[in-house]
Amino acid sequence: MRIVTEPEIYVVGRQTLDNAEVQRFLKDHETYWETDSENNSELIVELAGRVCYMSFGVKQFRKTNDAYVGNLINQGHGSVLEHAVWDLLLTGVSRSLTHELVRHRTGTGFSQLSQRYVDESTADFVEPGVIADDPELHTLWQQSIEASHAAYKELVAALAQRVQEKHGDLPRTQRLKMAKEAARSVLPNATETKMLFSANARALRWIITLRGGEGAEPEIRKFAVKLCRIMQQEAPVLFGDFEIVQLADGTEGVQAGHTKV
Template structure:
């Protein structure tokens, strides 16, 4: 094959961490105590954030709900601002530039750092092939040929365009900016995202269910699996459902 296709991968590089000793010290200074009822670090951060609003700590002040029920009640009542205190940082690779163009439209609760095509040489770029093309041998061959021509054009621009009168740094930026114009949306990219639980819930609801957008569903489902390991109660009302083609989508329970 003339081109190299990328494999999707996602890794969590930062997750919620709770310093409960600091909280307990604060509560003691206020003459309060906290009746803990289980929950992960992320889930306890959400519970504490909710309880601080009313200083509802201690046997005489706390509701009988355990951590899981407390969070479920917050979500059912629409009081999701406390979920913004819980964040994950995830490194995505093997995703297409077309995908990231859509992803970065999500601004509230998200932060991004993406591989720059102005500074990174894409002469050996990988590419993301849609499943509908991959399973059609004839179509895939034609697609791969077009991708290869684009990559060849990129390499030609990099190797033949004369340097401008700019500084070396800016001349190289200008060159790669010109060259990247030949690359397709299927070009593989790498991006780090930091996102809070409330923003993720919105992302799962509006993106995880898009049956016609396989890459959004793929990323949404992977993120769902990862964050549920740390905070299942924050996403209890979502579930993965298998589609007829064997892929998955997210739906509200």
């Protein structure tokens, strides 16, 4: 059994933009677009905003991407941020973290490891920092995880036997699924999981704001802080108003310059 304490985020997909098609559109409308960003996420947001007002060519008021997008964020014109999308592969996170993450319904997509299909007898477990820091609590936690995990493995074996006796005519995968889906009921919230999480910039900003805040649960807050750092590298103009701050308990949190756009 491996104990995990750090979430991992792999940026497996990010926004693309077909510049030839953008130029074709501009040419068809006898105009041009002056900007200074080479970041597709920042460009698509600026393009979306400019299409709303057809503010290209001589009608261009702000020339830099930062000034243009910064003004959109200031004005709370957040819908244009929905055009920039990322795909993130998450590992080293617990089932309790993902249970909280999937509550974000708008602008998000989730595909999570199935405990009905995937055998969890080699699962890892995510230990809360406050428990890991205390040797006595750590021992108590580890014993309880090991007991649940042992019960899970015993149940899978026993259930597989029962299902074989009762439904021997069913395909093997189906029978194993029936055993695992019942046995997983004893797995703890701490069970490590993997998830492909896709979201647009507007949703990501909101998730980082809520889940990076002082009131958020520490594991998801740590995740939000990591996510914030990644997004600030991915698109500084879209996430530049977030600040990583030190909280009273010594851990990090996130403060948003503009809370909800």
